Amino acid sequence: MEYFLQQLINGLSLGAIYGLIAIGYTMVYGIIGMINFAHGEIYMIGAFVALITFLAIGTLGITWVPLALLIMLVASMLFTAVYGWTVERIAYRPLRSSPRLAPLISAIGMSIFLQNYVQILQGARSKPLQPILPGNLTMMDGAVSVSYVRLATIVITIALMYGFTQLITRTSLGRAQRACEQDKKMAGLLGVNVDRVISLTFVMGAALAAVAGMMVLLIYGVIDFYIGFLAGVKAFTAAVLGGIGSLPGAMLGGVVIGLIEAFWSGYMGSEWKDVATFTILVLVLIFRPTGLLGRPEIEKV
Amino acid sequence: MTAISMSSPRAIAWPVILKEAAMTAFVALLLTIPLVGLRTVDRPTGLGLETRWNEVAAAVGLVFLGRLGLCLIREGHAVTVLVLAAAATAAGFFIAMPTEALRVILIGGGAVIAIRAILAIRTGRSKLSQAERDKRMDHIAAQVQHASRWLGPIAVVVALAFPFTPLADRQLLDIGILLLTYIMLGWGLNIVVGLAGLLDLGYVAFYAVGAYSYALLAHYFGFSFWVCLPLAGFLAAMSGVLLGFPVLRLRGDYFAIVTLGFGEIIRIILINWYQFTGGPNGISGIPRPSFFGIADFTRTPAEGTAAFHEMFGLEFSPLHRIIFLYYLILVLALVVNLFTMRVRKLPLGRAWEALREDDIACASLGINRTNMKLAAFAIAAMFGGFAGSFFATRQGFISPESFTFIESAIILAIVVLGGMGSQIGVVVATLLVIGLPEAFRELADYRMLTFGMGMVLIMLWRPRGLLAHRDPTILLHGKGGAGGPAAGTAAAGGQGIAGGSAK
Numbered sequence: 001m002e003y004f005l006q007q008l009i010n011g012l013s014l015g016a017i018y019g020l021i022a023i024g025y026t027m028v029y030g031i032i033g034m035i036n037f038a039h040g041e042i043y044m045i046g047a048f049v050a051l052i053t054f055l056a057i058g059t060l061g062i063t064w065v066p067l068a069l070l071i072m073l074v075a076s077m078l079f080t081a082v083y084g085w086t087v088e089r090i091a092y093r094p095l096r097s098s099p100r101l102a103p104l105i106s107a108i109g110m111s112i113f114l115q116n117y118v119q120i121l122q123g124a125r126s127k128p129l130q131p132i133l134p135g136n137l138t139m140m141d142g143a144v145s146v147s148y149v150r151l152a153t154i155v156i157t158i159a160l161m162y163g164f165t166q167l168i169t170r171t172s173l174g175r176a177q178r179a180c181e182q183d184k185k186m187a188g189l190l191g192v193n194v195d196r197v198i199s200l201t202f203v204m205g206a207a208l209a210a211v212a213g214m215m216v217l218l219i220y221g222v223i224d225f226y227i228g229f230l231a232g233v234k235a236f237t238a239a240v241l242g243g244i245g246s247l248p249g250a251m252l253g254g255v256v257i258g259l260i261e262a263f264w265s266g267y268m269g270s271e272w273k274d275v276a277t278f279t280i281l282v283l284v285l286i287f288r289p290t291g292l293l294g295r296p297e298i299e300k301v
Numbered sequence: 302m303t304a305i306s307m308s309s310p311r312a313i314a315w316p317v318i319l320k321e322a323a324m325t326a327f328v329a330l331l332l333t334i335p336l337v338g339l340r341t342v343d344r345p346t347g348l349g350l351e352t353r354w355n356e357v358a359a360a361v362g363l364v365f366l367g368r369l370g371l372c373l374i375r376e377g378h379a380v381t382v383l384v385l386a387a388a389a390t391a392a393g394f395f396i397a398m399p400t401e402a403l404r405v406i407l408i409g410g411g412a413v414i415a416i417r418a419i420l421a422i423r424t425g426r427s428k429l430s431q432a433e434r435d436k437r438m439d440h441i442a443a444q445v446q447h448a449s450r451w452l453g454p455i456a457v458v459v460a461l462a463f464p465f466t467p468l469a470d471r472q473l474l475d476i477g478i479l480l481l482t483y484i485m486l487g488w489g490l491n492i493v494v495g496l497a498g499l500l501d502l503g504y505v506a507f508y509a510v511g512a513y514s515y516a517l518l519a520h521y522f523g524f525s526f527w528v529c530l531p532l533a534g535f536l537a538a539m540s541g542v543l544l545g546f547p548v549l550r551l552r553g554d555y556f557a558i559v560t561l562g563f564g565e566i567i568r569i570i571l572i573n574w575y576q577f578t579g580g581p582n583g584i585s586g587i588p589r590p591s592f593f594g595i596a597d598f599t600r601t602p603a604e605g606t607a608a609f610h611e612m613f614g615l616e617f618s619p620l621h622r623i624i625f626l627y628y629l630i631l632v633l634a635l636v637v638n639l640f641t642m643r644v645r646k647l648p649l650g651r652a653w654e655a656l657r658e659d660d661i662a663c664a665s666l667g668i669n670r671t672n673m674k675l676a677a678f679a680i681a682a683m684f685g686g687f688a689g690s691f692f693a694t695r696q697g698f699i700s701p702e703s704f705t706f707i708e709s710a711i712i713l714a715i716v717v718l719g720g721m722g723s724q725i726g727v728v729v730a731t732l733l734v735i736g737l738p739e740a741f742r743e744l745a746d747y748r749m750l751t752f753g754m755g756m757v758l759i760m761l762w763r764p765r766g767l768l769a770h771r772d773p774t775i776l777l778h779g780k781g782g783a784g785g786p787a788a789g790t791a792a793a794g795g796q797g798i799a800g801g802s803a804k
Contacts, residue, residue, distance in 0.1 A: 035554050049335045055350045056339060075335070082331040091757045098764035101500065104557070105717045108710050109756025116750040121336050127348060229706065233565065236558060271573045278562035285555050286547050 002143035007266040008259070013150040013219065015258020016157035020212035021235035022242070022250035023164070024084075024205025030181045030245035031201050032096070037107035038087055039209060040232020041114035045083050046210030047223045048118060050076040051127055054217075065133065073156075076214050077207040084206025085199055087114075093195070111228075119225040126224035133218060153215045160211060161251060164204075168247065177201060181245070230274070234261075237281040243294020252292060313376055322368040329364035333357045359403050363410060370414045374421045383418035386411045405747050413758070442720065442768040449725040456728070460631055464624045474623045476739050478630055478695065482688060483735050485634035487715040487727035489684035492641060494713065495722030496650060497677035498657025499549075500557040503564025504712050506544070507537045507682040509704035511689025513571065516584040516699055526590040526694050530687060537686025538679045545678035549671050552660075564709055571701040583700025589622065590629070590694050598622035626695055633691060637684045638724055653677055657722075711735075711752075718759050720766030729767060 021043050028036040053075040057068055091110045095103045133152065136145040168174035179187040180197045188194045217223055238257045242249025257277060264276045284291065338357040342349050370382045390411030393404050463469055463477065486508065493501045514533040518524040548559045571578050591597050596609040598621055609621055644650035652673045656663050664670055693699050715734050719726025738748045759767065
């Protein structure tokens with residue numbers, strides 16, 4: 001039972017990270033119908049920016065941990081969002097009206113570029129970091145111990161999700177975003193600046209991915225330039241599992257994938273956990289292609 | 302006269318242009334501050350930071366100038382910009398820079414802007430609209446396609462004669478083998494992507510199955526290459542059927558992601574099942590191919606086997622094996638090509654092309670979609686398997702490292718950059734994607750960087766591939782016939798899975 005609870009918390013925090021990345025995939029897919037293959041790299045850049053910010057504020061002499069974390073969060077969201085915006089501007093916007101394969105290839109190219117860009121600049125070796133938030137919260141007479149970092153991850157994700165939902169459902173920006181998702185042409189005719197909305201979609205997705213990157217840095221304490229690929233594929237799996245285009249679906253899918261991975265590694269050993277994820281992806285697509293919360297897609301002739 | 306007045310400079314709106322360039326430079330500043338300006342370095346006490354503000358400043362300055370150049374081209378000052386950009390490129394070559402990275406940015410950026418300027422000058426002089434220019438490019442592509450009728454045989458003859466020319470040394474032959482391997486893989490994947498219109502992101506899985514089939518059969522049972530080659534193809538085709546059967550009902554992007562997942566599953570199995578596959582260490586000591594099982598390419602062959610050089614009365618040379626491998630992969634690649642060219646004229650190939658153009662119409666016409674796609678998948682997998690076992694026997698060592706997603710991406714890039722469905726496009730794209738980086742080996746670190754950027758740039762320039770050409774192979778009334786154009790538009794008008802329509 002204690003072991004189960006332990007894995008549950010591990011899975012939830014992991015799932016929160018996948019969910020945050022998955023939102024970027026699902027929003028972009030919802031609005032322009034393409035798989036943003038470079039999104040995993042954006043998350044990786046977010047992790048690197050968080051690491052660099054932490055080291056920089058360390059040299060500036062800020063040692064109060066909550067302030068340091070806040071600066072890291074803001075800096076990585078800001079700088080990574082600029083990367084998200086630039087990628088869209090350079091590699092996707094000119095291809096808006098092209099055949100569907102073209103943006104995908106362009107995205108793969110961008111992904112390769114970003115990976116090597118970080119590798120050249122920051123080095124190929126993995127970057128270890130001493131724990132910033134050490135300590136555990138023990139429950140049930142010490143049988144279950146939860147690190148503060150994991151708790152913080154879950155709390156911050158819930159807070160972000162709340163804010164994000166408010167943004168999408170309550171603000172004019174969110175309304176414009178949903179309108180573009182429904183019908184870009186009509187939204188444009190009604191005075192919505194479609195290009196700007198699409199750019200902002202990328203910016204929001206990148207900012208959330210940056211948070212995920214920072215969380216991974218805090219929880220595992222080690223990152224390298226290659227972490228984006230696998231995390232990206234898994235987050236995409238989460239988005240598909242939840243029903244692509246659906247925001248709550250992405251979060252739900254992320255949590256499910258995170259839980260499966262945690263329990264699988266907890267009970268079956270960690271070697272085959274990736275196979276488990278991919279198998280689930282295949283099974284979901286075969287038996288329920290619209291995902292858990294997705295709308296059915298109508299085939300048009 | 303009118304043409305000149307069109308491109309003649311207007312009064313430059315400097316404030317607007319400067320503001321635009323400054324905005325771009327500001328974005329560049331935000332992009333470069335964290336990753337370029339601050340580098341993480343390993344110190345004995347842990348991670349430390351190093352600052353490189355000079356590089357940030359230089360990068361921002363270059364971006365500012367580049368954007369300024371692009372704006373001036375737009376305003377009609379292409380010639381000036383061309384001269385300056387060319388000068389910048391030359392400066393990048395000859396003047397020492399603080400770092401290698403800046404040099405690459407300067408040369409690459411200067412070259413791109415120079416090319417833009419040349420294009421602007423050319424388009425400024427001509428009176429064609431954008432659509433007409435695209436059409437002309439398509440026309441050129443179609444001409445190249447047409448020329449491949451006689452270019453193809455010439456290329457084959459050149460490839461056949463190549464090992465006997467004095468040029469052919471060990472290094473060039475090795476590059477030739479590498480190029481031919483990718484050409485073969487590109488042609489194989491072209492069956493799935495170009496003909497049947499299915500986006501396969503996990504083609505490398507079949508390459509891996511082929512390679513491991515041969516390596517494991519040779520390792521455990523001592524089978525020779527010539528026995529294993531068909532077996533490897535068969536096993537790869539079977540795995541294609543096995544993987545394809547459940548997922549071929551899926552459409553478009555979903556299909557792409559599932560194939561990617563399968564590619565990764567196969568790689569993870571190869572890594573984790575170490576008792577059988579050797580795990581991350583791979584398999585070494587894979588036997589080399591013999592001369593069709595008759596003779597060996599060794600100086601002193603084992604008891605009971607003949608030596609190649611003795612059999613043909615030649616001086617022993619280690620090059621013989623390389624040349625043999627070269628011909629082997631050449632023949633294998635040509636088999637794939639011949640197959641594709643023939644099958645396009647057969648009902649199966651026509652069904653594939655129809656499926657690519659319109660999935661639903663095909664179903665209404667009674668074509669069994671799943672079986673057709675499965676056939677394409679299995680056949681392409683088989684060719685991937687052949688290529689894989691060739692790879693294993695050439696390298697003598699394989700490990701899961703060789704079968705990562707990036708390989709799939711490179712093969713797919715070859716197919717798409719060349720123009721889907723175009724056989725000659727695959728050759729051109731391979732020379733570009735594999736050949737150019739080989740030629741610039743000294744830029745080792747920047748190879749993949751420029752490869753990624755190149756993929757993006759080519760897609761921006763020609764979204765349907767360099768030699769895009771998607772006329773149906775067979776038309777109802779022939780090409781010149783009355784029904785020809787109508788039939789062509791009807792077939793091309795629909796949206797296939799791969800999307801896009803030939804205009």
